[in-house]
Amino acid sequence: MSLYVKFIWFTFATMLFSSVVSFFAMNTYYHQYLKEENNDKNLDVATSIIEFMDNLPTDQIEKTFSLLGDAGYQLYVTDGKTVNRFGGKFRDESIDDENVQQVLDGEVFNGIRDFPRETFVTGFFANELENTVGVPLELNGENHALFLRPNIKLLFQELHLLFGGMAAGIILLSFIGMLLVARLLIQPITKLTEATEKMGTETFDVPLSIDRKDEIGRLADQFIKMRNSIEQSTLKRKEFVHNVSHDIQSPLHTIQSYLSLLQKKESSEEEKKQYAAIIQEETTRLSLLTKQLLTLASFDVEATDLVEEIFIDQQIRDILSHLRYAFDEKEIGISAKLVAVKVKGNAVLLRTVWENLLTNAIKYSEPGDSIEVQLSVTSTNMVLEVLDEGIGMTAEEASRAFDRFYRADHARIRSLKGSGLGLAIVKEIVELHKGTVEIKSTPNIGTTVQIKLPLL
Template sequence: MSLYVKFIWFTFATMLVSSSIAFFGMNAYYHSHLKEQNNDKNMAIALSFADFLDGESTERAQATLTMLGDAGYQLYVTNGDSVERFGGDYRDESIDLADIQQVLAGESFNGIREFPRETFVTGFFANELKNTVGVPVELDGEPYALFMRPDIKLLFQELHLLFGGLAVGIILLSFIGMLIVARLLIQPITKLTEATEKMGTETFDVPLTIHRKDEIGRLADQFLTMRSRIEQSTLKRKEFVHNVSHDIQSPLHTIQSYLALLQKEGLQKSEKEHYAAIIQDETARLSLLTKQLLTLASFDAESAELSERVPVHQQLQQTLSHLRYAFEEKDIGISAQLETGTVKGNAVLLQTVWENLLTNAIKYSEPGSSIDVQLRIHSGQLLLAIQDEGIGMSPNEVEHAFDRFYRADQARTRSSKGSGLGLAIVKEIVELHSGTVLLSSVPGEGTTVQVTLPLSE
């Protein structure tokens, strides 16, 4: 059953239940509060009729009673033997003989007040002789019992039609209005459902035009935001898988090719050594890629362990010492000015940041150039700047430098060992430690990377 049908049934059930409760409540209120007042009011009218009729002749009394009957009262006059009716008959004229004898004896009959409480019939409308007031009256010297109640059908005939039509109109209009409201409420939810189902098949172009300022409107806005993020995440995932496949397949293909060459007969020793060196380089490239992928995958596990006090200046000194062979191999000069600074975080991850940044600086620096490393403390922040004199990057390359698997064209031509994950890993680790990383570069002049981390208290 759809939500729209459920809403209609719920509305219909609510109207039915509320009408029943209102009817029973009205019935109970009449019996508990209004019935006695109605009895006393009609008793006062009946007594005034009796005072006017007392002592009158039967003929004049009949004329008066006929006039009163035409005026909207149901009158039942009896002397115990005969009965005369004026203003219409009662639906039920059963009444205890003792009640008639009581009125003939000169006492009043409060039938409206004593009318039994009934569940499904409001006593006010019960057209029964028992639901009347009775008073004694004397006509031509003979005692009579006068039972009287207003003729509800006559008095309220037009009002019956008016209120009946009003009730039917209210019910119909309310029901139609609820149908319209239900349609307006359910329609955007239906659209959201269809768009959500399409998302399951990675279809993100389903138009969704919901312009509302209520909860559904906010839900639609949040859905569009979520869908956009999921679409971007899906595209990045596909690109990630594509790039990983490409970066793994390329060195594997190279390794397979040179292994096939090594199997040829008649190769000179120098050729074998050259082929073996290429295979070793490609193996190192695969190892680096695997290590960096594992680093990315470990962020969630490591994020709960950012509780170490990490001396950054010592980590940088150790990293520079480990990379000394790389500086000497490319004849690159290194200058370092390191102030003492400690941050709170994960030592292993931060060590990865320094190694990636310094390795990149070495990789893209020209032989004979220099790299400058400065670590400063300012306003509760640790500021690290690594500046090289390498090939530099264009503005577009700088914009995408932190994207996973992105490598500038120049970088691809200068080295085949890059994975395109180094700076992406740097950015995620730094942001994991509540820091920032910025990159500025000029083609042909060099690149500067600035890392900012909050000092530990």
């Protein structure tokens, strides 16, 4: 059952339940508070009629009763043997003889007050002789009993159609209005549901024109933002998978090719050593790529673990010492100006940042170049700059340097192999630590990478 149908049934059931409860409440109110008051009012009317009858000529009595009947009262006049009716006949004229005799003997009959409670028809509408007031009346020297009640049918005969029509119209219009309101409420939710189902098939172009200022409008706005975010994440995921597949497939294909060459008997020992070196190089490249992918995957896990107090200057000294062989092998000079700096974060991730920066600087530097590392502090931040005299980058290449898997396709760097993840990892780790990273580079002049992290 759809939400629209549920809403209609719920509203209809609410209307019905409210009507039943209201009816029982008003019925109870009548019996508890109004019935006795209604009895006394009619008793006063009957008493006034008796007093008026005492001064009338005998030939005017019947005309007066007829006039009262036409005016909206039902009258039942009896001497215990004969009965005269005025203003219409009662639906049920059964009454205990002792009640009639009681009035003939001069007592008052409070039938409206003592009328039994009815569940579905209040005593006010019960057109029965027992639901009247009775007073003694003397006509032509004989005792009579006058039973009286308002003629509800006569009083309402001009209005009951009007009120009935109004009630029916109110119910009908309320129901139609409820249908329209339900549709207006449910329609945007239906659109959101369809858009959500489409998202399951990675379809993000379902139009959503929901311009509302209420909770549904806010829900639609948040849904659109969420959908755009998921769409971007999906595109990035696909691009990521594509790039990872390409970067893994390439070294694997190279390894397979050179393994086949190694198996050829006609290959010389020198060629076999060359093939093995290439296989080793590709294996190292594949290992580096795997390590960097694991680093990217660990961000969500490590994000909550940023509470260590880390001495950045000590980390950098350790890394420079670890990379000493790389500097010497490529004949690159290194200088470092470091001040004591302490920050709060994740030591493993930050160490990855410094390693990636220095490894990149070595990779893109030529023999005889130099690399300079400067660590300083401001009032709020630590500032690390890594300056190299390497091949540099163009402005376009520098703007995309932090994109995952981006590698500049230029003749001057085609011989340098990498995963394209190093600077992307640097950027994500730095931003995870509420810091910033900037890169400035000039082709054939060098590159400067600046990182700022908030102080402890």
